[in-house]
Amino acid sequence: MNIKSYQPRKLSIPVTELEQASFCQLDDNLRSKTLEEEFKSGVKWQKVPNRYLKMSPEEIDFEINRMKSIIGSKLYILGHHYQREEVIKFADTTGDSFKLSLEASREKEAQFIVFCGVHFMAETADILTSKDQKVILPNMAAGCSMADMAPSEDVEDAWEFVSSVSDNYVPITYMNSTAAIKSLCGENGGLVCTSSNADKAFTKYLESDKKIFFFPDQHLGRNTALSLGINLDEIKVWNPFKLNGGLSEIEIKSAKVLVWQGHCSVHTRFNVDQIEMAKNDKNAKIIVHPECTNEVVSNSDYVGSTEYIIDVVTNSKSGSVWGIGTEINLVKRLASENPDKDIFCLDPIVCPCATMYRIHPAYLLWVLDGIGAGLVINQVEVDFETRINSKVALDRMLEL
């Protein structure tokens, strides 16, 4: 086979990553302001009609409830755990991306599925629901900085190069990626995984002596491979900014796992100093998400998906103390739902996921008003061909 080299992409930082710091603060008052005030931070969110800009939280709440009762059972609102309180309270069901994708695949009645999450989740919901169901993302600018680090064309070029060097690779993508990357995985014998089943996905291929090219989160990829006994020197990082990913053909042939150089700007804020402080000052148990660095994961007592974190902390003994390494809205919610425990975020600076944060309640009201008026605003639709192969990759995940 002819080996055509991979041309590096231009060095650029996703705008979602740049915006991450806009809503970080030292006090822990996470209450939403009016959309107009939030726009003042200079963020690049989707434009909405002026009337939504100045609405008070009380007016928005009243109107959302009114629209929910008008639309009734034709509407189903999915809310990701990292959503702000003022949005998640309207969700018919809440979950992490895995649970919500299952919910979407089981929902047969609702005509309108409003996804209060980020773009790749709405795409996944569209793939898993029927053609007459319409999936709506309240703010089209709600992407994911990690998913933005793996543009589909770059992944396609990288895959073409790697599979021409060694035909033993299988592509696996984290749920946090575009539908086009999911489709590439479906078409090439691979699958989609989430943080709750990445170990099963890796095992499925490693057991049959396959090599894995994992997109786009290097940390989840590395943590999963190490937990399955792969040595660190058998895991290589594909740097999309370098010619041929910065790897020689020998390195690609000898590696067992290649990980795309992407990361989550929320979970990479956690570090070992924070863990040591939580252990020394409060004798806390530490639980973190596998999107954290391996250093953080290795120094923690428990590691797992968002649903796992909720389960472990909720079912722990009264009086227990937890330092948590995941998104702040979830940590705050866990703390308020478990007043008998001391629950805190490892990072003293309060930093919500900037892209989830783009679902301001005014956007939710805007799309509900649209449905009420017979307009589908912000429908997320995956084209037919991409949908077919992505569905294959998602079905392989659901079979795990």
Ligand code: SF4
């Ligand atoms: S928490 Fe990280 S991975 Fe999840 S949506 Fe936000 S930026 Fe993306």
